[in-house]
Amino acid sequence: MAYLNKVMLIGYVGKDPVPTVTSMGKKRVSFSLATSRRYRDNNGEQKEQTDWHNIVVWGKTADLVEQLRVSKGTTLYVEGRLTNRSWTDQATGQKRNTTEVELDTFQLLTPRNAQTAASQHGNPYSQQNGGHNPYSQQNAASGQQPQHDDMGYGGYNPEEDDGLPF
Numbered sequence: 001m002a003y004l005n006k007v008m009l010i011g012y013v014g015k016d017p018v019p020t021v022t023s024m025g026k027k028r029v030s031f032s033l034a035t036s037r038r039y040r041d042n043n044g045e046q047k048e049q050t051d052w053h054n055i056v057v058w059g060k061t062a063d064l065v066e067q068l069r070v071s072k073g074t075t076l077y078v079e080g081r082l083t084n085r086s087w088t089d090q091a092t093g094q095k096r097n098t099t100e101v102e103l104d105t106f107q108l109l110t111p112r113n114a115q116t117a118a119s120q121h122g123n124p125y126s127q128q129n130g131g132h133n134p135y136s137q138q139n140a141a142s143g144q145q146p147q148h149d150d151m152g153y154g155g156y157n158p159e160e161d162d163g164l165p166f
Contacts, residue, residue, distance in 0.1 A: 007078075008078070009076075011036070011075070012034045012074070012075055012076075013031055013071065013072055013073060013075075014033060014052060015031055016031065017031040026059060027059060027062045027063065029058075029062040030057070030100075031065075033055050035053065036048055037051075053101050054100045054101065055078060056083070058102070061103060061104075061105075061106075068108060075109040076109060078103050079104050079105045079106070080102050080105075082101060082102075083100050084097065084098070085100060086098075
């Protein structure tokens, strides 16, 4: 039997990513992502529910999150897998559990004006660098491979922005 553990989310970064390094020297970045859905309740009144997801990023992908200056308010498309983690709280001795999305790939979906502001503050794929992004979908289509096995990052092109918030 085949198994599948895949998560795809579009949402807003809820807090600035927090980089850490494990005792084994592996880089880890974590942040929260908010997703919302609208629905009508039994009275026909429109409601909105926001869910918060803990996102964990490892290694070279974590480096990209930092290089692209992902921050609170950035709109992202993320793909990953659900992981469950448990530990014993040192202060209370209680067993704790959490569910996280271990990120495999992501794409920036930040609106044009926010992307322009980011490029003025050192976005490595700004017009000053000729706009070249080694992780764009265009490079994937042409058969060029990145230097590692993480693919699909930062493929946002402000010239193709249709003004939609997602």
